[in-house]
Amino acid sequence: MRILFMGTPEFAVPSLEALIAAGHDVCGVFCQPDKPVGRHQNKLQPPPVKECALAHGIPVFQPTKLRDGTALAQIRELAPDLIVVAAYGRILPQDILDQPAMGCINVHSSLLPKYRGAAPINWAILNGDKETGVTIMHMAAALDAGDIISQVTTPIGPEETAPALTARLAALGGELLVAAVAALEAGAAARTPQDEAQVTLAPMLSKELSPMDFTKTAQALHDQVRGLFPWPSAAAQVGGVRCKILSTKVEAGKGAPGTVLESGKAGLLVACGQDALRIMELQPDGGKRMASADYLRGHPLEVGKPL
Secondary structure (H helix, E strand, O other): OEEEEEEOOHHHHHHHHHHHHOOOEEEEEEOOOOEEEOOOOOEEEOOHHHHHHHHOOOOEEOOOOOOOOHHHHHHHHHOOOEEEEEOOOOOOOHHHHOOOOOOEEEEEOOOOOOOEOOOHHHHHHHOOOOEEEEEEEEOOOOOOOOOEEEEEEEEOOOOOOHHHHHHHHHHHHHHHHHHHHHHHHOOOOOOEOOOHHHOOEOOOOOHHHOEOOOOOEHHHHHHHHHHOOOOOOEEEEEOOEEEEEEEEEEEOOOOOOOEEEEEEOOEEEEEOOEOEEEEEEEEEOOOOOEEHHHHHHHOOOOOOOEO
């Protein structure tokens, strides 16, 4: 099948590679523009999907707008049978959705209708979910609201971080996508409407989510650390210094929330509203990532005192 692929980050790469490996004619790739990087923002970093496409000799398009007619003209020129979208980062206007004869389908990293939006993987972890998955759906004008073609479910590991889960879901998404495209070709793709009563949202992450509240359970804080890693990161004041909290464990422990229960070679143990949280790794503002035990050697904390 002649397919136009739209995607930008690392999550989308396995889907693109799966389509290529399955023998489909990927006639072009749309992705977000290259981003400035470096201390002076004077270098441009191509997105992972662009690098993958170029490695396979596939033409790449990086429009800054989708509603000025330029992208639509390019799509008409490419004449795809199907558009596949995976974490592209832009909402497709109706005139683009209407172009391919076989429509547009999307690879979404949640079990829709749960977690529509930009950060479904993060919010599944933040909310303490035990499982998540990938959905392939027919695209509609409303955000992540199209009919479902297929889904696959996977457990979320108790120590799994957002990047680790993203990598697993990306691989699952590629496999599920190839099967969905085959079903479309055979005229056997399902169209299961989403239950609007079950819709939840997964909005973009922000630094407002970072501060840790030790009156919460240790498990909730552990989920916050995993779900916000590597950005914007959970954060707490440690001995008066704001630190990103990068790695934690839930342990038994009692005390007033925020009280230091242990401080030494085994790291930092802090009482929570329920149980205790061992801070394994942190990064002080302006400093480097390190084990909490190493940090404590230069910034000792007294047991029994507030963090």
